[in-house]
Amino acid sequence: xxxxxxxxxxxxxxxxxxxxxxxxxxxxxxxxxxxxxxxxxxxxxxxxxxxxxxxxxxxxxxxxxxxxxxxxxxxxxxxxxxxxxxxxxxxxxxxxxxxxxxxxxxxxxxxxxxxxxxxxxxxxxxxxxxxxxxxxxxxxxxxxxxxxxxxxxxxxxxxxxxxxxxxxxxxxxxxxxxxxxxxxxxxxxxxxx
Numbered sequence: 725x726x727x728x729x730x731x732x733x734x735x736x737x738x739x740x741x742x743x744x745x746x747x748x749x750x751x752x753x754x755x756x757x758x759x760x761x762x763x764x765x766x767x768x769x770x771x772x773x774x775x776x777x778x779x780x781x782x783x784x785x786x787x788x789x790x791x792x793x794x795x796x797x798x799x800x801x802x803x804x805x806x807x808x809x810x811x812x813x814x815x816x817x818x819x820x821x822x823x824x825x826x827x828x829x830x831x832x833x834x835x836x837x838x839x840x841x842x843x844x845x846x847x848x849x850x851x852x853x854x855x856x857x858x859x860x861x862x863x864x865x866x867x868x869x870x871x872x873x874x875x876x877x878x879x880x881x882x883x884x885x886x887x888x889x890x891x892x893x894x895x896x897x898x899x900x901x902x903x904x905x906x907x908x909x910x911x912x913x914x915x916x917x
Contacts, residue, residue, distance in 0.1 A: 727910055735854060735915035737888025740768060744775040746913050747880060747892055751781055756894070758786050758879040760867050762859045766791065766808035766819065768889050772882070773815045782816075788872045789819045790863040818872055825865035825900055826850075826858065846903070854914045856891025859883025861906060864897040873897055878909060890915050 730746050732739045747759070763769035769789040776782040789812060809819050824831075830841030850858035860881035867873045875897055884890045892912040898905035 729911050730913040732890055732913065732915040734917045735856065735885045735890050737884070737886070737890075739890040739913075739915070740771065740884070740888035743882070743889050743892060743913055744772055747772065747882060748775050748779050748781075750880065750892075750894075750912055751776065751785060752779060754880075756878060756880050757784065758788065758873045758877070759882065760788050760790065760860070760863050760873055760879055760897075761882040761889070762790050762863050762884065763889075764791050765887075766805075766812050768882075768884075768887075769812055769817055769819075770808075770815065773812075773817055787817045788867050789817055790866055791819060791821050820867055820870050820872055822866050822870065825862045825869070825903075853911070854891050855885040856883040856889065857893060857908075857911070857914055859885075860891055860893045860895065861908070864895055864906065865900050865903060868897040868899050875899060880912075 761769050761772055766789060769787060773782060773787055776785055812819050826843050826847035830843045834841055834844060847858055850861050860883040863883065864879065864881050868875055873879055878894055878896050880892060880894055882889050882892045891914045893908050894910040896907045
């Protein structure tokens, strides 16, 4: 089997449009039914829906968006607006707000007492590929634990750094309790830097 990986020179939102086209091409030629995407504001998830609609495949794909948990940046505040959440919902996009699988309470412990937790080591290992690859793995765990994507079925996951998207993988998700059952089958795109 021969597969191509698309590499971006640098990470960041400037890769989003090209990544969306890479994802669209993959989905046109696959049986994948779920796309997990990290989009804090919801804008990138909405952009994905538009790209899939233009390709006439929006109805065969379930898009599940993962955004930051309340209090990630500011106490008692979600970064996604209720207006955007409704806009996504109207397009059939599910939005999940929850704690990060690779930090969560562990990050609170290391912030207060120092040191590194095992889940932070897992996150840093994924970051050896890219921040976006780490995000792809992390949101798949979060969404699987929420019952929003299936276990034992390959999905496409999209992630990035801060704004936009620059990484995409095909993976089989696992729940947090069985994290090492996750399998990354293909890297579709990632930044080299």
